[in-house]
Amino acid sequence: MMKRLMISLFALSLMSGCGQGGNGEQSAASTNPQAQAGNASGNTEQGAQADAASDTNAASAVMAPDPDAILRTSMQARNGVGLDRLDQDSLQIACSNAEDRAGDQAGKLREAAMAAIEFPEDGNYLGDWKKGEAIAQNGRGMQYSDDPDDPNGGNCYACHELAAGEVAYGTMGPSLRNYGQRGQSEAMLKYTWGKIWNPHAYMVCSHMPRFGEAGILTPDQIRHVMALLLDPASPVNKAE
Amino acid sequence: MAMSGRMMGGLLGGALLAVGLAQAQDDTFDEYRSMFGDDNPAIFIVDEGSELWTQARGPENVSLEQCDLGQGPGVVENVYGQLPRYFEDTDSVMDLEGRLIHCMVELQGFKREEIIEGIYSGAGDNGTEMEALVAYVADASQGSKVAVPQSHPEEKAAYKAGEALFYHRAGPYDFSCATCHRQSDKRIRLQSLPNLTEAEGARATYTTWPAYRISQGVVRTMGWRMRNCARQQRLPELQPGSEAVVDLLMYMGVNAEGGSMDAPGLKR
Numbered sequence: 228m229m230k231r232l233m234i235s236l237f238a239l240s241l242m243s244g245c246g247q248g249g250n251g252e253q254s255a256a257s258t259n260p261q262a263q264a265g266n267a268s269g270n271t272e273q274g275a276q277a278d279a280a281s282d283t284n285a286a287s288a289v290m291a292p293d294p295d296a297i298l299r300t301s302m303q304a305r306n307g308v309g310l311d312r313l314d315q316d317s318l319q320i321a322c323s324n325a326e327d328r329a330g331d332q333a334g335k336l337r338e339a340a341m342a343a344i345e346f347p348e349d350g351n352y353l354g355d356w357k358k359g360e361a362i363a364q365n366g367r368g369m370q371y372s373d374d375p376d377d378p379n380g381g382n383c384y385a386c387h388e389l390a391a392g393e394v395a396y397g398t399m400g401p402s403l404r405n406y407g408q409r410g411q412s413e414a415m416l417k418y419t420w421g422k423i424w425n426p427h428a429y430m431v432c433s434h435m436p437r438f439g440e441a442g443i444l445t446p447d448q449i450r451h452v453m454a455l456l457l458d459p460a461s462p463v464n465k466a467e
Numbered sequence: 468m469a470m471s472g473r474m475m476g477g478l479l480g481g482a483l484l485a486v487g488l489a490q491a492q493d494d495t496f497d498e499y500r501s502m503f504g505d506d507n508p509a510i511f512i513v514d515e516g517s518e519l520w521t522q523a524r525g526p527e528n529v530s531l532e533q534c535d536l537g538q539g540p541g542v543v544e545n546v547y548g549q550l551p552r553y554f555e556d557t558d559s560v561m562d563l564e565g566r567l568i569h570c571m572v573e574l575q576g577f578k579r580e581e582i583i584e585g586i587y588s589g590a591g592d593n594g595t596e597m598e599a600l601v602a603y604v605a606d607a608s609q610g611s612k613v614a615v616p617q618s619h620p621e622e623k624a625a626y627k628a629g630e631a632l633f634y635h636r637a638g639p640y641d642f643s644c645a646t647c648h649r650q651s652d653k654r655i656r657l658q659s660l661p662n663l664t665e666a667e668g669a670r671a672t673y674t675t676w677p678a679y680r681i682s683q684g685v686v687r688t689m690g691w692r693m694r695n696c697a698r699q700q701r702l703p704e705l706q707p708g709s710e711a712v713v714d715l716l717m718y719m720g721v722n723a724e725g726g727s728m729d730a731p732g733l734k735r
Contacts, residue, residue, distance in 0.1 A: 290624065292624070292627050292628035292630075292631040292632075292714075293628075293631075294628065294631045294632045294635040294711075295635070295637075297628060297632060297710050297711050297714065298632070298635070298637070298702070298711050300709065300710060301705060301706055301709030301710050301711035301712065302697070302702060302703040302704060302705055302706065302709075302711070303703055303704045303706060304703050304704075305703055305704040308701070308702070308703050308704075309703060310703055312637065312638050312639070312701065312702050312703055313637050313638075313702065313703075314637075315636070315637055318641070319636040319637060319641055322636055322641070323631075323634050323635050323636045323643060324634055325630075325634055325645070325664075327645075368701075369638075369639050369640070369701045370698050370699065370701055371698060371703065371704060372698060384656060385655045385656055386655065395656045395657050396656065397653070397654050397655040397656050397657075398652075398653050398654050399647070399653050399654075399655065434646050436639070436640040436641055436642075437641065441639045441640070441641075442639070443639060443640070
């Protein structure tokens with residue numbers, strides 16, 4: 228009894244706000260202009276797999292597995308997160324392999340991604356770094372455990388080092404400490420915006436979400452995150 | 468005694484969840500571990516599971532002692548490391564949770580939907596029957612080797628499907644399991660991520676689940692872990708004992724071949 232009490236108290240210091248989510252309904256496919264363009268090839272591939280699967284008992288050991296069909300029978304809609312989330316677009320299909328390579332489709336996918344980036348029409352790329360920091364800290368967004376009415380976060384710290392004072396950063400992506408040293412040339416602004424909007428425009432099969440294209444962050448939120456990265460006053464660009 | 472202890476943990480756990488400090492440090496965890504040594508609080512839950520296994524329960528008022536977990540009716544010792552596996556009576560590959568559900572329905576007469584409804588604890592709950600049963604079965608496999616079978620064609624097919632599922636990208640964030648679990652020595656915030664595609668990471672993981680989660684005050688099962696990772700993928704709710712869970716566990720279990728079972732584990 229005593230021990231359990233201590234254990235529970237100890238839990239206090241161990242508690243972690245592991246990736247929680249926020250809102251949004253749309254699947255990547257439904258928000259992706261370029262995705263729709265590529266859907267045809269995806270459907271063909273899945274159709275072929277389905278045909279193979281319906282070939283009853285024919286040597287199950289050699290039959291190509293159909294993960295999409297398996298997931299559809301293994302999952303249930305919850306709190307606004309429905310099975311349409313499973314709809315894959317052409318990019319997801321091309322990048323679903325152990326090599327993480329899109330093969331001969333890479334060039335086409337990269338160009339389509341680049342062409343679909345929506346740059347700010349008024350040329351205004353930079354918002355408020357303080358709001359950007361809050362967005363980078365916020366791990367909410369699009370999980371069925373999230374309140375769909377809350378704004379999404381960007382959860383940048385899950386994968387990147389950013390501000391000097393924040394030690395709880397992940398290492399899945401490169402460190403972005405002192406990112407602002409790269410300057411604010413138009414090329415730099417466009418590259419950074421594009422990378423956040425759709426990283427596949429620069430590296431097909433990137434592990435980073437398409438924050439703009441998939442509607443995870445709004446253009447205003449992206450402006451704030453841009454400022455977090457590029458504003459000389461941002462803690463990302465300050466020594467400790 | 469065990470019950471009241473669990474209540475207490477559950478209540479505190481609920482309060483703690485509300486506090487929600489973002490501070491899971493491996494250091495703190497190691498400190499905790501050395502403080503309690505081998506005293507994993509899961510032992511209370513293992514006892515509960517043992518009682519649940521032998522008690523006559525359900526509409527049929529029978530125990531689970533005729534349940535076949537792969538090594539014959541009633542055999543609980545050393546089954547965990549050999550699951551999932553193919554079962555002739557259902558002509559399908561099943562994981563431990565799926566098989567326990569099967570036995571509770573077929574032998575004891577419980578309703579499948581009702582078992583699934585309350586299968587995992589929510590925040591601040593006191594633990595569920597499934598969590599206790601899984602802890603009990605895993606505990607009886609301590610020290611045995613992971614040897615998930617690959618002899619039946621359905622077992623081979625499940626491995627292949629699990630591998631494909633592992634690399635399958637979907638959802639608004641484009642994540643697959645591999646996005647987070649393909650590399651070694653990476654972390655999300657401060658949580659280190661196992662590389663589940665190779666033996667070292669797969670063994671470290673497979674042999675330590677189910678696990679007592681300190682931050683939640685309950686035993687968590689592999690089915691719960693899969694469901695929560697799928698949630699982080701921004702996908703719908705993954706169902707216990709479903710084909711995707713079985714296939715993914717087959718993939719990870721085979722990758723973990725030769726590991727030594729050490730569950731219930733202890734996790735942050």
